[in-house]
Amino acid sequence: MTGELRYLLMDPSGNRTILVESPVPEAEQPAVAERLLALEPSAEQVGFLTRCDASGVALRMAGGEFCGNAAMSAAVYYALQNSLTGGTVSVDISGAPSPLAVTIDRDRTGLWRGRVAMPRPVSIQSITFPNGQTLPVVFFLGIAHVILRSSMSRSEAEKTVVAWCDFLKAEALGLMFVDPLEERLTPLVYVPAVNSLYWENACGSGISAVGAWLAAEKGTLVHIALRQPGGILEVDADPSGSLLLQGTVRLRYAKTVHL
Numbered sequence: 001m002t003g004e005l006r007y008l009l010m011d012p013s014g015n016r017t018i019l020v021e022s023p024v025p026e027a028e029q030p031a032v033a034e035r036l037l038a039l040e041p042s043a044e045q046v047g048f049l050t051r052c053d054a055s056g057v058a059l060r061m062a063g064g065e066f067c068g069n070a071a072m073s074a075a076v077y078y079a080l081q082n083s084l085t086g087g088t089v090s091v092d093i094s095g096a097p098s099p100l101a102v103t104i105d106r107d108r109t110g111l112w113r114g115r116v117a118m119p120r121p122v123s124i125q126s127i128t129f130p131n132g133q134t135l136p137v138v139f140f141l142g143i144a145h146v147i148l149r150s151s152m153s154r155s156e157a158e159k160t161v162v163a164w165c166d167f168l169k170a171e172a173l174g175l176m177f178v179d180p181l182e183e184r185l186t187p188l189v190y191v192p193a194v195n196s197l198y199w200e201n202a203c204g205s206g207i208s209a210v211g212a213w214l215a216a217e218k219g220t221l222v223h224i225a226l227r228q229p230g231g232i233l234e235v236d237a238d239p240s241g242s243l244l245l246q247g248t249v250r251l252r253y254a255k256t257v258h259l
Contacts, residue, residue, distance in 0.1 A: 005032070005259050008077065009040060009252040012069035012114070014201030014230010016252070018046045019059070019070075019077055026060065030194045033062035035259055037196070044198045045070065045191075047093075052081055056090030056099060063193035065172040066095025066142035068204025068245045072114035075102035076249045079112075091116075095142020095171070104249070112249040118208045120241035124216050129164060138209035143172040143189075145209035151177060158197060161190045176206045178226070185210065185226040201230025204245050211237030 006021045018036050026048075033046035047070045051058035057078040061067055075089035086105035093100065102116045122139045127146075129135065136147045146164060157175055165173035171193070177186040187203035190196070200206075207226055215222045215237040225234040234246040 003259065004256060005036075006254065006256045007036065008254045009043060010073035010076065010249060011252050012073050012202065012204070012249040013228070013233055013247040015045070015067075015069040015203065016040075016043045016201070017067070017070050017073050018043045019073060020046065020048045023050075024048055029060070029062050032259065033194050033196075036257075039257060044200050045196065046194075047074070049074065049077065051092070052078060056092065058092040060094045061142075061191075063172060063191035063196070064094045064142065065191050065193075066093060066119065066140055066205060068116055068118055068208060069202060069247065069249075071096075071100050071102055071116050072104070072112075072204070072245075072247060072249050075104050075114060075116075076112045076251065079104055079106070080251065095119075095140065097141055110250065114247055114249055116204075116245045118205070118235075118243035118245050120243065121209070121212050124213055127168070130167060131160075136213050137168070138212050139170075140205060140209070143174065143205055144168055144170040145174040145176050145206050147176050147178060147210055147213055149178055149180070154199070157188050161188055161197065162192075165190050165192060174203060174206045174209070176203070176210055178210060183226055185228050187228060199229070202228045202233055202247070204233060204247060207233045208235050208237070208243045208245055211235040212241060212243060215239050 046062040047059045059074040071091045088103045090099045172191040175188040187200045187206040221238045236244040
């Protein structure tokens with residue numbers, strides 16, 4: 001694609017996300033995303049806005065994956081477009097079976113707080129991987145997350161997430177390294193469709209996966225707040241699969257470039 005392209009750089013809990021306003025054909029989105037990520041080295045993912053009208057906003061992630069942080073960012077975009085300071089926005093996002101209800105409100109500093117009713121997991125399974133490890137895996141439409149309490153070197157983890165994504169035949173895969181004593185989560189996410197692999201600053205679907213797994217294990221409602229590299233995300237989860245993600249979003253800037 002060549003021509004003028006307008007986008008916004010959103011910052012949901014440090015998981016910086018490019019939202020592209022200009023129309024881009026789906027077949028060209030992976031290539032455009034790659035070029036935009038090169039222009040914005042602090043960004044970790046790209047989504048393409050496909051609709052913004054009275055019914056809400058629609059967003060397709062570059063790899064067709066799902067992302068809770070991007071859903072909150074799209075809701076903030078809708079509010080900005082309509083001069084709103086809060087409310088509930090319907091967000092139709094890739095990887096979710098139906099539009100999500102995202103509630104947002106803005107404080108005096110321009111920081112938005114978001115709450116999104118996340119898609120329920122498709123399944124939670126205990127899977128034995130080729131290296132012999134048996135680990136919990138939480139499957140959502142569009143992405144799966146493996147939950148680990150042991151650490152790996154960065155290079156080993158980056159090789160592992162690619163291999164395990166292929167093993168699981170997942171559209172996207174996260175390795176969620178959880179330190180329960182430090183209440184910390186370190187997310188690594190791989191999206192093969194756009195060949196992106198990031199140690200993310202924050203992963204909304206990742207902490208939701210951890211919450212869903214814990215709720216299923218305990219058989220009761222759980223609330224977790226885990227510090228990720230970019231900040232704290234919170235989730236309420238119950239054994240039925242209901243998930244409520246809470247985080248923050250800030251608009252960094254809007255920009256027009258020529259590609």
